[in-house]
Amino acid sequence: MVKKLLPLISLLFLLLLPGLTWAQDISAPKYSNEFLNIGVGARALGMGGVQSAIVRDATAGFWNPAGLVGLPKRHNAVYMHSELFAGIIKNDYGSYATNLDSASALSFSVIRIGVDDIADTRRLQNEYGAIQYDSIEFFSVADYAFLASYARQSNLLKGLTLGANAKIIYRNVGKFANAWGFGIDAGAQLRRGNWQFGAMARDITTTFTAWKLNAEELEDAYLQEETSFNANSIEITLPRLILGAGRSFQFANRFSALVATDLDITFDGKRNTLISSGLVSIDPRVGLEIGYANAVYLRGGLNNVQQIEDLNGKSSWKIQPNFGIGVATHGLNLDLALSKVSDNSQVSSVIVSLAYSFD
Structure with a gap:
């Protein structure tokens, strides 16, 4: 099995290599377009x-497009909503996926993460120093991603599916700045009995995001600080590789279990992960799903292993637990997840997903 997977992994590294080699000669920021790494779907986040090896629903357009070949019905739709930081940040996701034939599938996805109703108080005082509340304006800061995904069964190896994403990124900071970007992802899945393997290469050509600032709105602030003003800039997102494996189990006819793990590998410098260096950082994740009668599901996962330093300068390792439940009936799936749980058990993120599949 390992010998059969080596050519596939080698191919993904070859896809990543041009972007990594080119990016060594430029200044690429860490955590560029990081909103795309928050994740989508209550099942996945729970x-x-x-997900890279096990996803087989409409969210595969985000996690690994190769999983679209395993769609349960011809038409599949999913919507997710979550709120972060006590509802300040709104995270919305929608996707539609369809089987083109028995060996190929297509999907379209939209992601929006934003903060709305931000007060612009720059003109709160007039030239005489008087407060004029009617001069307050409100704006939004939001990041958008539009994904078109395609997957097809491969003839190279039995059980192998291949997929790709083309994504358009739009980022907006009210009337002050906006940016457009474009990127490509590639993924693969291999299914062998109860075993599933996956590989997802994001931003394989590096993703370019071109920013344009509104000089008329920002010039006064820059002049007050006596700093230079550059109205245009380019942000570059370096490639990322995710390798995963999972295995399913069946118990007493009505109970099932799915155990999976992912390795999130980044190449943009040393990160606060379990395994890190100047060349590569590796963030491991593990997830579990227990099902009853293909109708009720209980989920859990561990991720985001980090070394945290307290106020006394003492460092300790922390890990983020995640929990979820799901109900499925007649093609309708309702999933709930609790993510970003702190040490005092206060939940800071609640994710709700609703999915429907039909022929």
Whole structure:
């Protein structure tokens, strides 16, 4: 099995290599377009974001497009909503996927993460120093991603599926700045009995995001600080590789279990992960799903292993637990996840997903 997977992994590294080599000669920021790494879908986030090998629903357009070949019905739709930081940040996701034939599938996805109703108080005082509340304006800061995904069964190896994403990124900071970007992802899945393997290469050509600032709105602020003003800039997202494996189990006819793990590998410098260096950082994740009668599901996951330093300068390792439940009936799936749980058990993120599949 390992010998059969080596050519596939080698191919993904070859896809990543041009972008990594080119990016060594430029200044690429860490955590560029990081909103795309938060994740989508309550099922996935309840399992700690472990999906590259096991995803087989409409969210595969995000996690690994190769999983679209395993869609349960011809038409599949999913919507997700979550709120972060006590509802300040709104995270919305929608996707539609369809089987083109028995060996190929297509999907379209939209992601929006934003903060709305931000007060612009720059003109709160007039030239005489008087407060004029009617001069307050409100704006939004939001990041958008539009994904078109395609997957097809491969003839190279039995059980192998291949997929790709073309994504358009739009980022907006009210009337002050906006940016457009474009990127490509590639993924693969291999299914062998109860075993599933996956590989997802994101931003394989590096993703370019071109920013344009509104000079008329920002010039006064820059002049007050006596700093230079550059109205245009380019942000570059370096490639990322995710390798995963999972295995399913069946118990007493009505009970099932799915255990999976992912390795999130980044190449943009040393990160606060379990395994890190100047060349590569590796963030491991593990997820579990227990099902009853293909109708009720209980989920859990561990991810985001980090070394945290307290106020006394003492460092300790922390890990983020995630939990989820799901109900499925007649093609309708309702999933709930609790993510980003702190040490005092206060939940800071609640994710709700609704999915429907039909022929």
